[in-house]
Amino acid sequence: MSAPLLEVEDLAVEFLTDHGWVRVVDGVSFSVGAGETLGLVGESGSGKTVTSLSVMQLIPRPPGRIAGGSIRFEGRELLGLPEHELEALRGEAIAMVFQESMTSLNPAFTIGDQIGEVVRRHRGVSRREARVRALEVLELVQIPDPEARIDAYPHEFSGGMRQRAAIAMALACDPKLLIADEPTTALDVTVQAQVLDLLRSLQQRLGMGILFVTHNLGVVADLCDRVTVMYAGRIVETANVFDLFEGPQHPYTEGLLQAMPQLGERGKRLAAIPGTPPMPWQMPDGCRFHPRCPYAEAACAQQDVMLTELGEGRSARCRRVHELDLKGAE
């Protein structure tokens, strides 16, 4: 594994709500190496999207704020960087693809215009040169007949095509790190598979690091090298993808794996994790997962649980980590 491209350490993000400042991301640390894909997994509201937006410092301020921690990109601290230096990084060294391709492209400008814009911003080239680059990346993401499609508007594209165009826009300046926030969630399953294939082949060709945010463990198995699982604003487990699927070390990860639909098991009820995630302003004491955890003991509700290092880059936040023998995916 190469030296980390992105290192996030002890990140804390807060939002101002009716309940005052509420910490929605708490003590999150992870790293992404060059050419590596890290999956950031969790339910809605676990803080994974906020974490990914924080890297680019794109969380809406107000009501959000980064309350502490460190985000280093190629060794350089991003927190506290002046806005114009952040702008120079966004879209150039770090690019982002969002979930809703329908709404994340501007309906009032052509695809070619929106791709060309990021090239002109960072490369300072002419309109014509930017258009040439836009054609290149449209071809790269396998949009058929890019010459004709470059002047189309987003509404003239299908969902899958729009997401390809959004990926093309992200890749236009050869970023070193791509942050993809549920880029396939809104797509049909077949289109989803195509887009994932595309991302995988692009990564092999371009060698960028990917931070892949998703709630879908199937997608993680397909694409990621390592996985970080978040629950209620905290990391509960980090492991490489094979270890995680084979032998999860946190009951929440086990629950997620068991909740994955498996082929060939007709008629069997899907396992579900009972209960719902806590609201950020009423986090339970002790382990935040204990109210839903089948292995919880009285002590789990009392003291805060730290991440336990398990060697080989594995860690889990469970006080019974050494006692439990959790079930992996089949």
Added chain:
Amino acid sequence: MLAFILQRLLALVPLLFIVSLLVFSLVLLIPGDPAYMLAGESATPEEIAEIRSDMGLDDPVLLQYARWTGGVLRGDLGTSLFSDQPVLEVLLERLPVTLSLAFAAILVSLLVSIPAGVIAGTRPGSLADRLVTLGASTGLAIPNFWLGLMLILVFAIWNGWLPATGYVPLTEHPGAWLRHILLPAITLGLSAAAILTRQLRGAMIDVMNQDYIRTARAKGLAWRGVVLKHGLKNAAIPMVTILGLQANYLLGGTVIVEQIFGMPGLGQLAVASVFTRDLPMIQGVVIMAVFVAVFVNLLVDISYGYFNPKVRPQ
């Protein structure tokens, strides 16, 4: 685009037919007989009857309508009962006054509402936003005849910076034109500015929360560029609709503003013609107003396609 415009123009035919019916029936609907007006108070019934038959008022209504419409189509709007001048000639003399007033008023409203709406809409809840919102409510509440009188009082009478009344054609002396048009344009444009500001503020707040704004930020664009390019073009769509409606209200507003500032435009002509029961002239003014309104709406429809590619004809 050309086909789209042609299609729009064709759609006008039935509209203009209905308008012609309404305008023509003014003759039948308004009280008083134009022949009495023309003949004067001491006229004998025989004289009046003669004038009636001269004017064709004894003919069947359908024939009168056909004769009148035929004239309109040939550009003959009749002759003023009052001054004996051809109606069209008088209208064309006065049209530039009203058009330059209306366009200057629209310009004023845009120059005020775009910056104000953008500033307020990108910082909702801020002091600037509250000031703009307060200003817009005030602007809406002020009647334009009162505002016109106040402006005359302050800028013309007390300080003497600008003329209180009159009009100089743009082609004759651009500087003098500007000095004369400024106060009327502000008077007429202020309420439109207030309405447009509110509209743009709301649209801007909505647009700035859209995902594509976040995308634009993720591309490394500066806040300013994001607002002015990605925000404003989308927020302009509802604003253009309101602008089209406002343009029609502005035309109506010229009637009052031209009276206050003594401008020889269509509005003043309309008022004068009503008082003298100069029927052909009233008909002419109404037709001219309809044409201008229809033209403005056409411009609005065309500009939709620019701002919103989804409605662009394929």
